[in-house]
């Protein structure tokens with residue numbers, strides 16, 4: 001549906017008449033380990049370089065968000081490498097938002113009452129392990145953990161890594177260098193120096209911190225098939241279910257508010273005021289321990305153009321388009337990058353340089369669009385979800401969706417449950433807004449006309 005390029009899946013290898021490349025993938029996170037698999041399936045020689053130790057041997061994952069909401073775009077990319085079912089088997093479906101108001105009342109807003117699609121809560125570590133394990137089957141994937149990219153020269157295809165813990169420097173070269181090294185990408189830093197490279201980054205005022213609602217007597221303490229949200233104007237808290245029946249809670253608020261909470265007493269007062277219903281679920285002691293254990297993390301949004309350098313280098317995932325996490329699309333968008341890239345690699349007539357150029361051209365508008373949408377939802381989730389006008393619009397959207405499922409797909413649904421290009425999701429929404437506005441204007445004009453008619457026509461006097 002998205003791009004005019006036919007997607008060939010699964011046995012891309014057999015279809016590929018392309019000479020194998022030596023591909024260096026920098027970063028073995030979720031996007032990097034998926035990209036490694038995708039290239040290996042097409043017969044390329046893949047070297048995967050990751051700064052950290054092998055996550056499968058690591059006990060504690062130092063990283064962002066313990067679990068993530070996986071939706072259509074991520075699922076599709078996983079299906080292309082034959083892993084969708086394995087991942088979904090242990091994922092927890094979330095059918096809607098469960099809103100917690102300040103008094104502790106709960107309201108459910110189902111994501112898709114028409115076709116019952118849902119988000120899936122998956123563990124970051126688990127997903128990374130599934131992707132790395134699947135790579136073990138390919139002798140043409142070479143993994144290098146504890147290798148930090150230090151320096152890269154695109155023209156020569158040369159890279160320099162620092163090994164941990166020895167600090168020894170090792171060199172390698174490749175035909176193609178793919179930066180999947182996250183929001184603070186070293187590969188991107190090198191691209192920023194190239195003339196004509198547009199780049200912007202924006203830190204938001206909010207930081208986030210993770211807390212936990214543990215399982216109680218081996219059970220979930222809240223209904224598990226929802227994404228729980230506590231919208232509070234300037235602050236917001238969300239919770240996603242985990243396989244072990246706990247919830248990972250993400251508290252998001254301005255750094256200046258975090259700074260006002262210095263003691264256990266401050267913290268409990270704050271929670272009793274804003275999140276009273278969550279206190280017994282988290283437990284006072286655990287709340288204090290987890291809150292003061294870590295510092296709030298920054299959130300950054302990054303846009304750039306282009307995503308490639310000649311035929312030599314490319315950036316994917318957060319390296320290309322880090323976004324604030326409020327649409328739950330960062331990973332999904334990064335995985336969709338792989339879908340697009342590999343569909344281009346399936347075109348036998350394109351050179352590597354042409355593939356990379358087309359990738360940039362076909363991707364940048366959509367990547368910029370989802371960064372913008374995520375920023376918009378930053379306001380919507382903490383603020384608008386409480387407003388009557390928002391709920392009314394949501395209700396109207398749902399009704400129209402129900403009556404005209406092929407014609408009226410609400411914004412959230414087109415982003416999360418279809419592969420419609422992100423920029424088109426926005427265009428679609430603008431068109432819907434315009435239509436509704438016109439309908440509303442006509443309806444109010446009709447109302448005024450009717451009232452006037454009744455009043456001046458003298459059939460009856462108006463009683464208010």
Ligand SMILES: Cc1cc2nc3c(=O)[nH]c(=O)nc-3n(C[C@H](O)[C@H](O)[C@H](O)COP(=O)(O)OP(=O)(O)OC[C@H]3O[C@@H](n4cnc5c(N)ncnc54)[C@H](O)[C@@H]3O)c2cc1C
Pocket residue numbers: 026027028029030031032049050051052064065067068069070147148149150180181182183184185186208250316317318319325327328329330331332333334
């Ligand atoms: C709080 C929060 C919640 C989120 N929730 C969701 C969600 O619900 N749904 C969703 O779709 N997305 C979500 N995201 C976004 C998602 O986490 C990212 O989009 C995703 O992790 C991007 O994957 P990546 O592989 O591009 O980058 P990363 O996951 O950052 O991985 C980059 C990897 O590169 C390695 N690396 C970095 N530098 C180097 C170097 N110099 N040399 C070698 N290796 C290097 C790192 O160690 C890391 O393993 C969330 C993000 C946050 C912060």
Ligand SMILES: *[C@@H]1O[C@H](CO)[C@@H](O)[C@H](O)[C@H]1NC(C)=O
Pocket residue numbers: 198305
């Ligand atoms: C780079 O950014 C400038 C300023 O926003 C814009 O006018 C220009 O079109 C951008 N270039 C490309 C190639 O996108």
